[in-house]
Amino acid sequence: MVGVILNQVRKNYGNMEVLHGIDLEIKSGEFIAFVGPSGCGKSTLLRSIAGLEDISSGELYIDDQFMNYVPPSRRGIAMVFQSYALYPHMTVFENMAFGMRIAKINKTEINRRVRQAADILQLTDYLSRYPKALSGGQRQRVAIGRAIVRDPKVFLFDEPLSNLDAALRVATRIEIAKLKQSMPDTTMIYVTHDQVEAMTLADRIVVLRGGHIEQIGTPLDLYRRPANLFVARFIGSPAMNIVPGTVETGGEGMTVRLASGQSIEIAARLEALPKDAPVQLGVRPEDLVLVKDPGLFTGRIALIEQLGEVQMVYVEVDGIETPIIAKLPGTEILHVGETIALGTDPQRIHLFDSEGQSLR
Amino acid sequence: MSTIVTPMAHPPLRNPWVMLGKGFLMALLVSAGVLVLYPLIWMALGGFKSNSQIFSDPFALPNRWSFDNYVAAWNLGVRNFLFSSLLVTVVSTITTVFISAWTAYGLTRTKMFGKPVIVGFVLGGMMLSPTVALVPLVQMMQSLGLYNTHWALIILYTAFRVPFTTFLIRAYMLDLPRDLDEAAMIDGASEGQIFRKVMLPLCRSIIVSCIILHILFAWNEYLFAMIFTNQIDVQTLPVGLTSLMAKHGTNYAEVFAAMTISALPIVIIFFFTQRYFIRGLTEGIGK
Numbered sequence: 001m002v003g004v005i006l007n008q009v010r011k012n013y014g015n016m017e018v019l020h021g022i023d024l025e026i027k028s029g030e031f032i033a034f035v036g037p038s039g040c041g042k043s044t045l046l047r048s049i050a051g052l053e054d055i056s057s058g059e060l061y062i063d064d065q066f067m068n069y070v071p072p073s074r075r076g077i078a079m080v081f082q083s084y085a086l087y088p089h090m091t092v093f094e095n096m097a098f099g100m101r102i103a104k105i106n107k108t109e110i111n112r113r114v115r116q117a118a119d120i121l122q123l124t125d126y127l128s129r130y131p132k133a134l135s136g137g138q139r140q141r142v143a144i145g146r147a148i149v150r151d152p153k154v155f156l157f158d159e160p161l162s163n164l165d166a167a168l169r170v171a172t173r174i175e176i177a178k179l180k181q182s183m184p185d186t187t188m189i190y191v192t193h194d195q196v197e198a199m200t201l202a203d204r205i206v207v208l209r210g211g212h213i214e215q216i217g218t219p220l221d222l223y224r225r226p227a228n229l230f231v232a233r234f235i236g237s238p239a240m241n242i243v244p245g246t247v248e249t250g251g252e253g254m255t256v257r258l259a260s261g262q263s264i265e266i267a268a269r270l271e272a273l274p275k276d277a278p279v280q281l282g283v284r285p286e287d288l289v290l291v292k293d294p295g296l297f298t299g300r301i302a303l304i305e306q307l308g309e310v311q312m313v314y315v316e317v318d319g320i321e322t323p324i325i326a327k328l329p330g331t332e333i334l335h336v337g338e339t340i341a342l343g344t345d346p347q348r349i350h351l352f353d354s355e356g357q358s359l360r
Numbered sequence: 361m362s363t364i365v366t367p368m369a370h371p372p373l374r375n376p377w378v379m380l381g382k383g384f385l386m387a388l389l390v391s392a393g394v395l396v397l398y399p400l401i402w403m404a405l406g407g408f409k410s411n412s413q414i415f416s417d418p419f420a421l422p423n424r425w426s427f428d429n430y431v432a433a434w435n436l437g438v439r440n441f442l443f444s445s446l447l448v449t450v451v452s453t454i455t456t457v458f459i460s461a462w463t464a465y466g467l468t469r470t471k472m473f474g475k476p477v478i479v480g481f482v483l484g485g486m487m488l489s490p491t492v493a494l495v496p497l498v499q500m501m502q503s504l505g506l507y508n509t510h511w512a513l514i515i516l517y518t519a520f521r522v523p524f525t526t527f528l529i530r531a532y533m534l535d536l537p538r539d540l541d542e543a544a545m546i547d548g549a550s551e552g553q554i555f556r557k558v559m560l561p562l563c564r565s566i567i568v569s570c571i572i573l574h575i576l577f578a579w580n581e582y583l584f585a586m587i588f589t590n591q592i593d594v595q596t597l598p599v600g601l602t603s604l605m606a607k608h609g610t611n612y613a614e615v616f617a618a619m620t621i622s623a624l625p626i627v628i629i630f631f632f633t634q635r636y637f638i639r640g641l642t643e644g645i646g647k
Binding site for chain 2: 083
């Protein structure tokens, strides 16, 4: 069953188009994350689904119903805002009950639903407090509670954790994951610029850039098979090392010559590319290991970030502009200035053409 | 929960210069207070004296405490003036603040074509001088049959105060986060409900300020009241008081009593609402 369908959705502000024909099918009960850098249109897309922004062209269906012109309150959605957007002059109870009071639901039912949500979110003791007397985490839970009592078909989150401190962010992230488990039939759409939130929470991730969808896939799909350089760089931390190179010999078992002069044999199908075609080679920092022989990269250590369990080693390689980052075990004894060689499993190498599209 | 240990506050040092400075400050504030209050008290006391005592012994306490002058002033027309003032002030306050709040809501929260022009048009009303508009206004009120009625004043006070009141409320609403309206919209609230149940309560302090400002204006307004009313049962206090003076130029005791009666409501209102009044203004404009 389909939860939300977007068909060629476009959004213009005057002459400026910020969403360029978004096509997306979200299954009922799925947890989808929209990620991308600021200004990529992820919030606009969410707000268009919510009905807070008009769609300039294209079609939006929620639960198989055409929704373009339906007001937000009748789309069967609930939204959690980044700023929480709690009504400051109402108590926690009144905040959660507001929508139901507007809808003229009877008092016992309002009471029952609010208490149930408060119970799930551990807010029962705070029902008579005003938002200003709550901590950031509690306010966020009230905002989630206000969404739960609406019993929505689609739950929308607009960067809900970005106003919380680091520890609370992890705790609330876990709460949201639990909430999803307790509401298996509710579709959730979650906007974030934090790839960790997207990777840990979402069933599928939609990566956006400049109003286009770059890739849709499960977190592991995006990590293992990024469709292009942008996604490759965006998913994973630290970001993937990207090194320019040229095709040396095409066909089966072809080799690529890196900017550093090193050649590497890659098990990829490169027949489409002629000799000397420019390519970009990508290796994740966690896929690099220390090797004895020249390996893939040989260079001088410029900086070490020791995190205990692992260390981030920045290696300067002749001919390559940006330092190569390797995530090595924290137990390796290394020093700045030392020359090391890094190698990797050829299967783990990503290759992109000159346009940035993945070749494997 | 962690416990925060705060060190005991030290008692303030009894530095003689600090004491002296505080003493001076106190003296300054007391003098300022006396400067403002004394004329008012003098006026109120004057209402208890006889006309001859006012001139023979202006700074003494009254010889006897009697409300005769107050009763006389009340019966001389102050009763009518007070009623007119109350009516005009209350009605024009309600219309002004209601229209201004709705306008401010529209100007801050809706999409409309050419909004900057409309904002300029509404707020530009502040530039309009009442004196310049007098002649056409008199003609207009006469042709509408509203000349020499309470309605003339109510309409004019509303029209001339809506721009400024809108300006204050709009500035305040611009600072309120849009997320709240959007949350209410998702909760199913109509525009009217968002205005009534979300925006108005949040604007309470600026609205109270606007109400007080308007009351002060309407209660003391003289020009329009003088031009547009000419009968005792329509005139408001400022105009009525001057007519009292003209007719009974010699009896200052009654005039003082009448003035005291007219000042009393404003003093009482300001006394009870000054906290809101100051907060609303500083919150609205200061940010």
